[in-house]
Amino acid sequence: MQENLTALLAKASAELAALRTRAEFEAAKARYVGPHGEFTVLLKQLGTVPKEQRPAMGKLVNEAKAQLQAQLDAALARIAGAEITAQLGPAVDPTLPSPDAGPGTRHPLTLVREEMCRILRKAGFTVVEGPEVETEFYNFDALNTPADHPARDTQDTFFFPESTRFGNIVRKVPGERCLLRSHTSTVQIRAMLKGPPPLRVVSPGRVYRRDTTDATHSANFHQIEFLYVDRNVTVRDLKALLDYLFASLLGRDTRTRFRPHYFSYTEPSFEVDLSAQHLPKVNKEWIEIAGCGIVDPAVFEAVGYDPAVWTGYACGLGLERLAMLLYGIDDIRYFYQNDVRFLQQFA
Numbered sequence: 001m002q003e004n005l006t007a008l009l010a011k012a013s014a015e016l017a018a019l020r021t022r023a024e025f026e027a028a029k030a031r032y033v034g035p036h037g038e039f040t041v042l043l044k045q046l047g048t049v050p051k052e053q054r055p056a057m058g059k060l061v062n063e064a065k066a067q068l069q070a071q072l073d074a075a076l077a078r079i080a081g082a083e084i085t086a087q088l089g090p091a092v093d094p095t096l097p098s099p100d101a102g103p104g105t106r107h108p109l110t111l112v113r114e115e116m117c118r119i120l121r122k123a124g125f126t127v128v129e130g131p132e133v134e135t136e137f138y139n140f141d142a143l144n145t146p147a148d149h150p151a152r153d154t155q156d157t158f159f160f161p162e163s164t165r166f167g168n169i170v171r172k173v174p175g176e177r178c179l180l181r182s183h184t185s186t187v188q189i190r191a192m193l194k195g196p197p198p199l200r201v202v203s204p205g206r207v208y209r210r211d212t213t214d215a216t217h218s219a220n221f222h223q224i225e226f227l228y229v230d231r232n233v234t235v236r237d238l239k240a241l242l243d244y245l246f247a248s249l250l251g252r253d254t255r256t257r258f259r260p261h262y263f264s265y266t267e268p269s270f271e272v273d274l275s276a277q278h279l280p281k282v283n284k285e286w287i288e289i290a291g292c293g294i295v296d297p298a299v300f301e302a303v304g305y306d307p308a309v310w311t312g313y314a315c316g317l318g319l320e321r322l323a324m325l326l327y328g329i330d331d332i333r334y335f336y337q338n339d340v341r342f343l344q345q346f347a
Contacts, residue, residue, distance in 0.1 A: 021079065119249060133179070184205045187205065192300075226315055256289075267296045268293055
């Protein structure tokens, strides 16, 4: 039996070394250690060995089994390595030039955001940012939004479960809920709470609302808002800034006009229309672009400003809307699809 084991190991070593595919390996494995394999048959013969020889013979069988298993493992590892090498292809030469198309570019929304901030910085504004997860105080209460306002309904705003906790968000009012901010006006409240006037801040960032996605709406989009607080701020100051802003961004032919509107945090409030027939894909004389107004005294009281001393204006608009006008884009979804063909147009 010892001779048979030695011959079997020699035969297996030569055969396993010649295998090239996993199918060949499985077939060879079955021939040796399968239910009817050659090694299995030798194991069954161990019962015919005299009783006094069985311990020594059993030791030889175990050693042979270990050697055969090592040969099988080595053959499988070699075949698996060859499969991976074939999948990877030829070795990469790190000294060759990169096959990449070249450096990327900034996203069109980033381009518009940075240009807006650059223009407003020239007018004395400072860029500030805040968290995208907010509480009801910053998103609604401090902005004079009534408790029964439709924006506070779960059908309009993304609220978190009451048990949700965030390490960087502190509830200012006991029991208030956390939510994904629906506008960047929350950053203006945080800026006013940090220090006294005068104050000029611009707050760009991502916001969230329960909108059905289509060519002009998205559940997440970007806003840019600006706030100016000082003594004797008037509507004339607001109009002058908007004229300067849009003329700088869209060209000297751009004009703005106000239409009366209602916002809970400004009084009086206005919708801002833009004359932009000189822009691509704009087919009417006036289009709505922003909302603005004089800051409501109730907002100043919420942040500790004396409304008898301080006045101010605030304005906000969507960056996607502005970018679509500026670049002639007719579907908001292009901004979020990561299509290189679209993005390369802004390189």
